[in-house]
Structures are given as structure tokens and as C-alpha cells.
Amino acid sequence: xxxxxxxIPPLLSYIxxxxxxxxxxxxxxxxxxxxxxDLLVVTKGCLYIGEEERLYEVNAGCAxxxxxxxxxxxxxxxxxxxEHYWVHFQTNGAWTATDTAPPRQHTEPYDAQTESQKxxxxxxxxxxxxxxKLPHPGKLEESxxxxxxxxxxxxxxxxxxxxxxLFQEAxxxxxxxxxxxxxxxxxxxxxxxxxxxxxxxxxxxTAHTLGxxxxxxxxxxxxxxxxxxxxxxxxxxxxxxxxxxxLLLMQTDYTIARIAEEVGFNQAPYFSSCFLKFxxxxxRQYRQRFSQG
Numbered sequence: 001x002x003x004x005x006x007x008i009p010p011l012l013s014y015i016x017x018x019x020x021x022x023x024x025x026x027x028x029x030x031x032x033x034x035x036x037x038d039l040l041v042v043t044k045g046c047l048y049i050g051e052e053e054r055l056y057e058v059n060a061g062c063a064x065x066x067x068x069x070x071x072x073x074x075x076x077x078x079x080x081x082x083e084h085y086w087v088h089f090q091t092n093g094a095w096t097a098t099d100t101a102p103p104r105q106h107t108e109p110y111d112a113q114t115e116s117q118k119x120x121x122x123x124x125x126x127x128x129x130x131x132x133k134l135p136h137p138g139k140l141e142e143s144x145x146x147x148x149x150x151x152x153x154x155x156x157x158x159x160x161x162x163x164x165x166l167f168q169e170a171x172x173x174x175x176x177x178x179x180x181x182x183x184x185x186x187x188x189x190x191x192x193x194x195x196x197x198x199x200x201x202x203x204x205x206t207a208h209t210l211g212x213x214x215x216x217x218x219x220x221x222x223x224x225x226x227x228x229x230x231x232x233x234x235x236x237x238x239x240x241x242x243x244x245x246x247l248l249l250m251q252t253d254y255t256i257a258r259i260a261e262e263v264g265f266n267q268a269p270y271f272s273s274c275f276l277k278f279x280x281x282x283x284r285q286y287r288q289r290f291s292q293g
Contacts, residue, residue: 002130007094007123014167015088017148022082027074036088038066045082048075061137065130085144135177143170190228197237202264242278249287256283
């Protein structure tokens, strides 16, 4: 697999786009080091393109991203009328190209950051397939059609903002296609369990109620979460509750008892003992860190 992995933010930036129709025999232009990424999405026919030593046949319903640092060229002319969208974009952040898909990355059940970093911008990887057969080409084509339709108004700031938003949606569709192809049943189960625990952490939850909600046996759910997140569902839930309590300790003047109740603990003493176990200090001492001038 040819994969382009970007570190964002900063987000990838849209530059310009268009829709091109090639007649039989027409070729994609050959270029070297164009300094922008070029996304090609074919809606009809086929483009025959090479990038360095790699050769691609980009048929209808397929997408190809040409790199800014490589030589790309037409390997032969179109054999029929061929229509495609093209989008130029760039990034000011880090990116890399790889032939192997990196391991799936998960958000930890808690933010493994120092307190001074809690309000810093966090970067994360975005993987895009350099070449892909789109599972739902119509969705991407719809976004690109709207993107190109705004080109006559591209001198207006409001239209520029809309174009950036549409471009980000197009990237999301490309990335989603990559992720869906790498999701196993166990991964899907773990992700569903994590989402359920995060959305209902204030409520009483047991392994049994979690299994019933997901329609999986609790033992299977636990096995999946241990594999994907390195913790059981109840460990994940407890740590997430503690992290939510830390936000309330920083951002509100609620009593310790109320905070315990807000994040799903039945008893304040149990909350305080769990907090001390994970953080090494009491909830009150943690709050004092942020109240001292």
C-alpha cells in the first residue's frame, strides 16, 4: 500500500481545483517537483500515470495523489473520453510516504500530558491512500463538485472559507475509506465500547450492562478492549472518570462531593481514594495547584 501520512495541525491547505475532460489520445501533463500535492479523482474513463517507478491506471471511481517532490508523467494517452477532478493542496506540517500502513492509533482513555500541556494544541496523524478505489465515489465527487463550483468566487473571503471546509470534508472521505478497510471486528467492538463508556460515564455501568448495550458477551468486550487499549472496560471507565474530574477541579468551584457525583462516583470517599491512587495527591491538593497565584 502506498500511504501518505500527515501530522496535523496544521491542516492541509486547499489551493485550487478544476474539472478536466480529455479526449481519446490526450495525456496528463508530465511535471517534476511541482511543490504541491495533486489529487486526481476520475469520474469517467481512465488516466494512465506514472510517478517515478510506480505506474497507475486511475479508472473511474479511483483517486490518486501525486506527490510534490516526485516526477510524474503520462504512460500513455487516454483510450476513451476521460473526465476527472483535480485538486492542488499543500501542508506546512510534517508528512511522510510509506509502503506499509502504520499501526492503528487510538486516543488514550486519558490524556497522558503534564498539567502545563493540557490546553496545548495536540497533533495527530492523518493517513491518506496515495492510490485508492473509492468505496463510495459519489460522496467524494459531490464535495469536489461544490469545491470547483466556487472557483469563480475564489477572490471572496467567504468563498475561500467554504472551499477550505469542503476540502477538509473531501480529505475525511478519503481517510475514512482507508480506516474502514483496516478495521477488524475486534477493533470495531473495542471502539464501540470506548464510545459507549465515554458518552455514559456519569451513569452506573457494569460489564454486564456494557455487553448488553453492545450485544456482545462481556468477556469478548473485555478481550477486545485489552487488545486495543491495554485495559479492561472498567479500568478504562475509571480512568476516564478521573480525567473528567480533573477538568471540573480546574474549571469549577464545585465541592468534591458534587464532582464525585458528576463523574459517576456514588461516594465521595471512594472517589478521593481512586483519585489519590492515580494522581498521587488528593482532589483538594490537585485543585490548589490551579488556585495559587
